[in-house]
Amino acid sequence: MAGVLDKFKLTGKVAWITGASYGLGLAYAVAYAEAGAKIVFNDINQELVDRGMSEYKKLGIKAYGAVCDVTNEKQVTKFVSDVEKKVGPIDILVNNAGIIKRIPMTEMTLEQWNAVINVDLTGPFICSKAVIPSMIKRGGGKIINACSMMSELGRETVSAYAAAKGGLKMLTKNICSEYGQYNIQCNAIGPGYIATPQTAPLREIQPDGSLHPFDRFIRSKTPAQRWGETEDLMGLAVFLASPASDFINGQVVYIDGGILAYIGQDPSNLDASKFAKHKDKETLTKKAPAKKTAAKKTSSKTVTKKAPAKTAAKKSTSKK
Numbered sequence: 021m022a023g024v025l026d027k028f029k030l031t032g033k034v035a036w037i038t039g040a041s042y043g044l045g046l047a048y049a050v051a052y053a054e055a056g057a058k059i060v061f062n063d064i065n066q067e068l069v070d071r072g073m074s075e076y077k078k079l080g081i082k083a084y085g086a087v088c089d090v091t092n093e094k095q096v097t098k099f100v101s102d103v104e105k106k107v108g109p110i111d112i113l114v115n116n117a118g119i120i121k122r123i124p125m126t127e128m129t130l131e132q133w134n135a136v137i138n139v140d141l142t143g144p145f146i147c148s149k150a151v152i153p154s155m156i157k158r159g160g161g162k163i164i165n166a167c168s169m170m171s172e173l174g175r176e177t178v179s180a181y182a183a184a185k186g187g188l189k190m191l192t193k194n195i196c197s198e199y200g201q202y203n204i205q206c207n208a209i210g211p212g213y214i215a216t217p218q219t220a221p222l223r224e225i226q227p228d229g230s231l232h233p234f235d236r237f238i239r240s241k242t243p244a245q246r247w248g249e250t251e252d253l254m255g256l257a258v259f260l261a262s263p264a265s266d267f268i269n270g271q272v273v274y275i276d277g278g279i280l281a282y283i284g285q286d287p288s289n290l291d292a293s294k295f296a297k298h299k300d301k302e303t304l305t306k307k308a309p310a311k312k313t314a315a316k317k318t319s320s321k322t323v324t325k326k327a328p329a330k331t332a333a334k335k336s337t338s339k340k
């Protein structure tokens with residue numbers, strides 16, 4: 021009988037990671053190659069594909085890469101058919117390609133909105149649609165979608181991204197619902213804030229020795245009080261692609277150091293003057309105990325605890 025760790029192996033499987041010339045896609049591919057999979061990737065132009073090919077070569081990974089826009093169904097169909105001929109049928113699809121546009125919603129053009137929805141939501145639909153029939157024929161497969169904390173939360177300037185990633189969460193559940201009977205598992209990874217070269221400036225220590233404001237914001241929201249590393253995502257990526265997760269379907273697993281479980285730290289560094297109105301309210305509430313003291317003199321402990329107790333007593337009396 022195979023040992024439990026053997027169930028995490030991807031030996032001989034063909035794994036297609038979309039948009040994997042660099043970034044998280046490349047990191048997933050490296051993990052899959054280590055687990056024994058054959059790597060296939062696409063990207064939006066030849067320059068990026070070449071960049072990816074040279075990265076894989078440096079790492080000693082034999083990969084198949086080609087230009088293919090995930091929003092173009094014709095290109096995707098051709099890419100899948102070429103992969104089937106040159107590498108083999110696709111066992112694992114990671115819908116990783118994604119874009120984000122940070123623009124306040126009322127300033128966003130319809131074109132910009134559509135661009136994000138097309139890559140982040142329609143792309144996974146097109147690519148999944150292209151591999152599912154062959155997965156059904158061959159008795160199963162794995163689809164892993166790149167969700168985000170924005171699949172659950174909103175934030176300023178990311179309306180299209182949040183709408184797309186929220187939609188992708190539901191596409192994940194729906195692929196599971198429709199094709200789970202064919203032994204296809206569709207799950208998603210929702211990374212939190214991951215330290216990458218692109219986000220390095222946001223983590224730079226300030227000239228006065230303090231944390232960058234955004235770094236402070238993220239750490240104060242994260243129980244782990246740190247950013248994630250790309251390595252933090254790899255265990256789950258391999259697990260969801262492997263037979264070890266064969267009875268897990270339609271799930272989004274967030275790798276966020278606990279952000280989504282946490283209401284956030286006491287923001288003691290907030291500027292109190294901005295909340296003057298709120299302060300006034302607090303002062304009013306604080307004045308209330310004066311009544312309490314008066315009541316204390318005349319009645320029992322239960323009555324003095326809170327004014328509503330009196331009301332409750334009144335009500336129950338009148339009922340009688």
Ligand SMILES: NC(=O)c1ccc[n+]([C@@H]2O[C@H](COP(=O)([O-])OP(=O)(O)OC[C@H]3O[C@@H](n4cnc5c(N)ncnc54)[C@H](O)[C@@H]3O)[C@@H](O)[C@H]2O)c1
Pocket residue numbers: 038039040041042043044045062063064068088089090091115116117118119139143166167168169210211212213214216
């Ligand atoms: N980096 C993070 O912290 C983070 C957090 C949450 C979710 N994600 C998601 O994970 C995925 C990867 O993130 P990343 O930071 O590595 O992104 P990235 O921008 O570094 O890489 C995305 C890749 O997708 C490619 N791509 C874009 N449009 C494409 C298209 N139409 N067709 C084919 N390829 C296309 C890009 O060229 C690039 O190679 C994205 O879907 C992203 O939304 C990332």
